[in-house]
Amino acid sequence: MTHHLRRLRGVARSPRTGAVLVGLALAAMPAVVGAQEEESGGIAALGFSLPGLVAQLINFTILLVLLRLFLWNPILRLLDERKKRIEEGLARSEQAATAAQASEEEARRAIEQARAEGREMVQRSQETAARLREELEAQARAEASQLVARAREEIALERQQAIQQLRSEFADLTIIAAERVVGQSLDRPAHQRLIDEVLVSSDFGADGATRN
Amino acid sequence: MRWLLIGLGVLAFMIVGMVFVGGPPPAIIVAPEAVFHWGPLDVTNTMFTSWLVVGFLLLLGFFVGRNLSLVPSGFSGAVEAAVVAFYGIVVQVAGEKNGRRFFPLVATIFFFILISNYAGLLPVNAVIGVTEPGHGATQAVFQQTNLAGADVAYIPFTPDTVDEADAHHFEEGETPTLDEDGTFSGILAPYLRSVMTDVNAPLAIAIFSFIFVEYWGLSTLGIGYLGKFFSFGRLLRGNPMGIIDAFVGLLELVSELSRIISFTFRLFGNIFAGEVLLLMMTFLVPFVLVNVFYGLELFVGLIQAFVFAMLTLVFAQTAVSHHGGDDSHGEEHGAAHTAAAEGH
Numbered sequence: 001m002t003h004h005l006r007r008l009r010g011v012a013r014s015p016r017t018g019a020v021l022v023g024l025a026l027a028a029m030p031a032v033v034g035a036q037e038e039e040s041g042g043i044a045a046l047g048f049s050l051p052g053l054v055a056q057l058i059n060f061t062i063l064l065v066l067l068r069l070f071l072w073n074p075i076l077r078l079l080d081e082r083k084k085r086i087e088e089g090l091a092r093s094e095q096a097a098t099a100a101q102a103s104e105e106e107a108r109r110a111i112e113q114a115r116a117e118g119r120e121m122v123q124r125s126q127e128t129a130a131r132l133r134e135e136l137e138a139q140a141r142a143e144a145s146q147l148v149a150r151a152r153e154e155i156a157l158e159r160q161q162a163i164q165q166l167r168s169e170f171a172d173l174t175i176i177a178a179e180r181v182v183g184q185s186l187d188r189p190a191h192q193r194l195i196d197e198v199l200v201s202s203d204f205g206a207d208g209a210t211r212n
Numbered sequence: 213m214r215w216l217l218i219g220l221g222v223l224a225f226m227i228v229g230m231v232f233v234g235g236p237p238p239a240i241i242v243a244p245e246a247v248f249h250w251g252p253l254d255v256t257n258t259m260f261t262s263w264l265v266v267g268f269l270l271l272l273g274f275f276v277g278r279n280l281s282l283v284p285s286g287f288s289g290a291v292e293a294a295v296v297a298f299y300g301i302v303v304q305v306a307g308e309k310n311g312r313r314f315f316p317l318v319a320t321i322f323f324f325i326l327i328s329n330y331a332g333l334l335p336v337n338a339v340i341g342v343t344e345p346g347h348g349a350t351q352a353v354f355q356q357t358n359l360a361g362a363d364v365a366y367i368p369f370t371p372d373t374v375d376e377a378d379a380h381h382f383e384e385g386e387t388p389t390l391d392e393d394g395t396f397s398g399i400l401a402p403y404l405r406s407v408m409t410d411v412n413a414p415l416a417i418a419i420f421s422f423i424f425v426e427y428w429g430l431s432t433l434g435i436g437y438l439g440k441f442f443s444f445g446r447l448l449r450g451n452p453m454g455i456i457d458a459f460v461g462l463l464e465l466v467s468e469l470s471r472i473i474s475f476t477f478r479l480f481g482n483i484f485a486g487e488v489l490l491l492m493m494t495f496l497v498p499f500v501l502v503n504v505f506y507g508l509e510l511f512v513g514l515i516q517a518f519v520f521a522m523l524t525l526v527f528a529q530t531a532v533s534h535h536g537g538d539d540s541h542g543e544e545h546g547a548a549h550t551a552a553a554e555g556h
Contacts, residue, residue, distance in 0.1 A: 045242055045243060046242050046243065046411045046480075047242055047243030047244055047410055047411050047412065048415070049243075049256075051253060051254065052244065052256060052259060052410060052412035052413075053415060053416055055259045055412075056259075056262065056410075056412050056413045056415070056416035057419065057420075059262050059263070059416070060324065060417055062266060063270070064316065064317065066270055066274075067270070067273045067316070067320050067323075068320070070270075070273045070277040071273035071274075071276060071295070072316045072319055072320075073316075074277045074280050075277075075280065075292060075295050075296065075299070076299070076312065076315070078280050078292070079296065079299070082282055085282060
């Protein structure tokens with residue numbers, strides 16, 4: 001309220017308002033005087049009267065000053081403020097739209113990149129998997145063949161041993177049989193040597209693996 | 213069929229009103245009547261009403277001005293919308309810069325006249341007032357009675373009227389001597405009366421309009437503004453054709469001054485005639501038909517307020533425009549001037 005009053009005083013003090021008020025007084029005079037003079041004439045019946053006119057002038061002055069202070073100026077200020085805000089808002093929304101577009105672009109790029117990376121990764125992993133499978137296969141095959149080879153070796157060894165054993169048993173049996181047949185005991189070492197000679201010259205057991 | 217019945221009903225209602233509810237013939241008094249006496253000042257009813265209107269407008273302005281917000285809402289938002297719409301018209305006519313200058317005066321004129329005119333249409337006008345025994349040409353017969361210790365005069369339902377010639381004249385301040393049946397004849401001076409039916413009110417606004425227009429012209433164009441009225445330049449240089457300029461200047465001066473009169477009597481005449489029309493129609497056909505004229509007066513009240521404000525605006529705009537020797541310029545303003553003047 002006090003600042004309203006201060007403003008009111010400011011309005012009253014401004015030279016413009018002063019000029020207007022002086023002009024008002026000057027302009028009111030002739031009209032008022034004229035009305036008074038014509039009081040006796042026919043126009044007085046219309047109701048021209050100095051107090052009435054002054055009262056209406058004061059009324060209108062009060063109305064003009066106070067409404068200007070309390071209503072017209074605040075509304076004009078409000079309009080300006082609103083206009084400013086709307087302009088700011090529009091500018092800001094435009095900015096926001098641009099930013100949004102940029103970020104959307106960026107997001108799309110990021111997604112694109114991510115997708116590409118994903119594809120690459122999947123491809124790489126597929127490749128890795130394929131390589132691993134191959135390696136594993138190869139290893140497994142190698143191991144298998146190694147196993148087979150070892151098994152073959154072992155089989156060959158066991159066969160050799162079995163042949164060896166069979167051969168020695170066979171020699172003994174042969175000797176025993178020969179003793180039975182001859183009826184005499186042969187000189188065992190000499191005999192053995194003979195049989196070995198026979199066996200060596202014979203095919204049996206030498207390359208039995210292939211023969212079998 | 214239904215509409216016919218309704219129409220017949222309304223007609224019957226109107227006839228019943230005309231026959232049984234006739235008031236006294238209205239006393240048409242041009243000058244406002246004094247209803248209060250405050251020392252040396254006679255407060256007239258239009259003065260009193262104008263204070264109420266000014267008070268209402270100030271309260272409204274104060275309330276709305278305090279409740280203004282960037283996001284308009286509620287009652288103040290509605291008032292603000294009306295004011296802003298009017299501001300839009302002002303700016304459209306006078307442009308942004310001049311519109312801002314002119315707006316406070318033009319808006320005050322518009323809203324003051326509008327609210328005054330509409331307040332003048334309230335049924336409380338011309339109904340309650342002080343009795344003036346023995347005044348006026350046609351007088352109603354009042355019935356005096358005593359209500360709760362106070363003397364109250366009223367006009368009965370089936371009133372009698374007395375011509376002035378037959379009426380007893382009372383001196384100022386004399387208490388009416390009652391007839392044997394407790395009646396006296398006189399007129400009713402209402403407390404409330406439409407503000408613009410007092411010729412002083414339009415005159416005051418017209419003076420304001422005139423002063424501001426001249427002030428704006430002077431402050432914008434400087435002393436050269438007066439050259440429009442006192443154009444003796446060519447005459448002083450010895451050109452005899454300068455007489456035309458001087459004469460045109462004189463005409464301009466007269467037309468400028470006569471604006472006060474035309475402003476005053478346009479508004480006064482319209483609103484006073486409207487009030488007389490309403491009073492007479494209420495007297496002749498109390499029901500239904502008078503509503504049509506109330507509608508008409510609503511329109512007239514708005515239009516007159518708008519015309520007064522717009523003419524002020526156009527005159528102000530003309531005053532601040534450069535004149536010089538530019539003929540097309542002058543014609544343009546003349547055209548705007550005439551268009552606005554014919555617009556009402």
